[in-house]
Amino acid sequence: MNAPALVLEGLSKSFTLHERGGVELRVLDDVSLEVRPGECVVLQGPSGMGKSTLLRLAYGNYKARTGRILVRDGDELVDVASAPPRRVLALRRGTLGYVSQFLRVIPRTSTLEIVAHAARRAGFDAPRAEARARAALSHLALPERLWELPPATFSGGEQQRVNIARTFAADYPILLLDEPTASLDAANAARVLDLVRGARDRGAAILAIFHDRDAAVAVADRFFDLSAARQAV
C-alpha cells in the first residue's frame, strides 16, 4: 500500500489561559492517526472532543504541545509542529488545503479572483488557474452573476461555497475539511460531497469532519473516533 500523506504521532494539545490564572485546558491527548493518498478519514466524537482542534493543529493554525504532524511534500516529510513558519506557509500554498467555516478575505477582491488566486499560488499558471476557478464555482452552482463581486455581502451558504471552491481549485494533495457542508442545503451539500469524492479518487488524502451523519457515510473510507482515542489513554 502507498505511504501515508499525513501522519499524526502522539499529538497532544492543551491551552494555557494566562488571563485566567494559567489554567490549563487539555483538549487532545496522545492522538496517533495516518491518512493515505486516496483515502478519506472522517473524525468522530461528540462536540468538545477536539475534532476541529485536530484539523487546526494539522494546518499549523494551532501549536501542538507534544507530538509530530508529518506532511508529505514530494519526497520530503515535513513536521508542521516544528517546521519554521515559512516552511508551513509553503505547505499551505501547494500541499495542505483547509476548509474552515469562515471565509476571511481582503475586502473588495472579486470572488473569481479569490478562487483563482488560490490556484495560482498552488502553481497553476494564470489561464489554467482561472479555468479551474470557473469550473469549481460552476460545479458548486454559485450563480455566475456573483463571480465578479466580492463575497462580503453573500449569504452564509454562498460564502461557504466560495471557501470550498478556493480549496478545490488549488487541487491540494492533502485536504483538511471542517464541516464543509454545514451551512448548505441538500443539493449544494451533494455537490460538495461530489468534489470530495472526486479529489479522493484522484489520490488526495482527506481528513474531514461532518456534522451530518449521511454526508459522513457518503464519503468516509474509515472513521476515527476521538472519544475512543481519549479513553484508550
Added chain:
Amino acid sequence: MTEQPILRVRGVSKSYGRRIGCADVDLDVYAGEVVAVVGESGSGKTTLLNCLGGNLEPDAGSIAYRFTGDDWQEFLTLSESRRRLLMRTELGFVRQNPRDGLRLRVTAGANVGERLMAVGARHYGRIREAAVEWLERVEIDAGRIDDFPLAFSGGMQQRLQIARNLVSGPKLVYMDEPTGGLDVSVQARLLDLLRRLADDLGLAAVIVTHDLGVARLLAERMMVMRGGRVVESGLTDQLLDDPQHPYTQLLAASVLTP
C-alpha cells in the same frame, strides 16, 4: 530550501537615555512577503522601523540587505550617500502621517516623479507617464496630477505617499500604521493594493500596526513587541488564534473582530 532573505536584522537595539526603545531584535524578511510588527503604543515597533529604514541610528546590531545575488550590504556602515541612494531605489518608507512623507509644496505628479529623477530619469514625458500610471494604481484620478497634496483628503494623501514610494520599484517597503486614521473603504483599497504588489511584483513589506485585523489579512508572519522586545513571533494566524505568550493572549483577546 535554500531561499535567502533580502533583509537580515540581528540584535538591533536603541535606547533613549535610560529608556529602552527596542532591544535585541532579530528579523529576516524574504521577497514577496509582508511581515507585521504589532504591539501597543510604546512597545518599540516604530523605533524598530525607524532604525531599519535609516531614520534612527541604532546603538547596536546589524541590518544587512541583499538586493542582488549574494551581495550583502551592511546598512549601518554604508556611507550617507549610499544609504540615501538605497532609500530612493530599493527601499521605501511610508510614514504614519502622509504629510511627513510628502513634499507639500510640489504637485502630486512631482511627488511621485521625484524618486525617478533622483535615480537619473530626465525625460519629462516619461516621468509624467510613470506618475500617471502610479496615481491610477493607487486609485487617484490622473486629472489631479497637478494638484497639491494639501488639496487631497487624508486617505488620498496616504495613497499618494504610497505611489511616491513605489514608483521606483523598491524591493522592500517599511510602513508605519499605513491604514491608521483612514476610512474603512479606503483601508480596504490599500490592503488590496499591497497584497497584489506583494503577490505580483514580489514586493516585501514590514508593516507596523496596532490593528490585528489588518495584520491577519495582509501579513503571513507577525512579530509581537512589548517594552522594546519581541515577545513572540511566527505565523500570523497561529499567533492570533493560539497565542502562547501572556501578552499576545491579552492582545488577541482584546480585539473585537480579530
